[in-house]
Amino acid sequence: MTQYIIRRLLQAIPLLFIISLILFILMRNTGDPLATMGGRRLTRPEDRERLARQFGLDKPIYVQYLYWLIGNDWTKIDMDGDGIPETPGTRKGVLRGEFGTSLVIRGKPVSTLIWERLPNTLLLMITTEVVIIIFSIIIGVYSALRQYSVIDHLVTTVSFVGYSMPIFFIALASMYLFAVNFKKWGLPYLPTVGMFDPQIGKTPAQVALHMVLPVFSMALISIAGYSRFVRATMLEVMNEDYIRTARAKGLPNFTILFIHALKNASLPLVTIIGLDIPMLLGGAIVTERIFAWPGMGRLFLDHVSRADTPVVMGILMLISVAVIVFQLITDIVYAWLDPRIRYT
Numbered sequence: 001m002t003q004y005i006i007r008r009l010l011q012a013i014p015l016l017f018i019i020s021l022i023l024f025i026l027m028r029n030t031g032d033p034l035a036t037m038g039g040r041r042l043t044r045p046e047d048r049e050r051l052a053r054q055f056g057l058d059k060p061i062y063v064q065y066l067y068w069l070i071g072n073d074w075t076k077i078d079m080d081g082d083g084i085p086e087t088p089g090t091r092k093g094v095l096r097g098e099f100g101t102s103l104v105i106r107g108k109p110v111s112t113l114i115w116e117r118l119p120n121t122l123l124l125m126i127t128t129e130v131v132i133i134i135f136s137i138i139i140g141v142y143s144a145l146r147q148y149s150v151i152d153h154l155v156t157t158v159s160f161v162g163y164s165m166p167i168f169f170i171a172l173a174s175m176y177l178f179a180v181n182f183k184k185w186g187l188p189y190l191p192t193v194g195m196f197d198p199q200i201g202k203t204p205a206q207v208a209l210h211m212v213l214p215v216f217s218m219a220l221i222s223i224a225g226y227s228r229f230v231r232a233t234m235l236e237v238m239n240e241d242y243i244r245t246a247r248a249k250g251l252p253n254f255t256i257l258f259i260h261a262l263k264n265a266s267l268p269l270v271t272i273i274g275l276d277i278p279m280l281l282g283g284a285i286v287t288e289r290i291f292a293w294p295g296m297g298r299l300f301l302d303h304v305s306r307a308d309t310p311v312v313m314g315i316l317m318l319i320s321v322a323v324i325v326f327q328l329i330t331d332i333v334y335a336w337l338d339p340r341i342r343y344t
Contacts, residue, residue, distance in 0.1 A: 161224075
């Protein structure tokens with residue numbers, strides 16, 4: 001297993017290099033960061049030329065990539081042309097642990113921007129993932145044990161409807177029902193935007209209350225899909241010979257269901273979760289935008305629309321590393337759940 005882990009980590013190095021090169025080229029061709037640099041539009045050609053030279057944007061794209069990857073020898077960057085450099089221009093490069101500074105926010109390090117938003121996104125997305133896993137297992141196992149019952153048919157219908165609805169429709173519908181209409185009807189209603197009420201402050205109760213609608217909107221679709229996987233795999237596993245043998249030995253139903261059946265039935269679910277968890281770092285672009293949640297999704301959307309390559313590349317590379325790491329963790333969990341699987 002140790003050799004397998006080392007081999008996978010070594011294989012990840014050229015993979016990350018190729019991913020970063022492709023993403024960098026795409027970002028450099030999606031927009032003009034000079035158009036809105038510093039929050040204002042540049043109209044004079046000499047201003048554009050000066051900033052392009054200072055940020056290295058006048059260089060060929062492969063030179064810009066090397067600047068981003070291994071650093072450069074800039075001294076200071078004069079943002080407003082007054083002769084006073086505002087931000088340090090020397091960069092160590094990504095290989096030495098520095099993602100650079102934002103092109104549209106003066107002197108703001110990319111790592112600072114990401115760290116300001118990452119806890120908010122992890123709080124929202126981890127809570128959502130926990131809700132998804134718990135309810136998916138409960139609904140999927142119950143549907144499998146009550147196959148073709150009224151409840152099973154009802155759950156199947158609701159799952160198909162929920163899975164087919166787009167996230168923006170669920171988010172807007174939940175806002176309309178649980179916030180607008182509940183307030184109109186004189187019932188306790190839920191907040192729709194932000195992490196907390198500024199008049200009250202960022203208390204745990206306020207954050208939890210503001211999380212209800214975003215978590216509900218994101219969890220509904222995933223629960224519908226996950227529960228179908230759990231139901232299908234549980235039905236397959238419950239007909240295996242070792243389950244019949246366990247029943248013949250007189251083992252309790254709880255032991256048969258959760259120790260033997262669910263452990264093997266969870267293998268496909270582990271794959272899906274392993275693919276979903278890295279996406280938690282990127283946040284939920286649509287959901288965070290609708291509910292004004294200050295997370296990574298909004299950060300990505302705000303900066304990709306302004307061609308802020310350092311910030312966008314920092315977010316995308318963070319997600320890329322997380323995908324590789326969690327895929328390795330998924331393989332290890334696979335081997336733990338199924339002893340027949342061996343990696344050499």
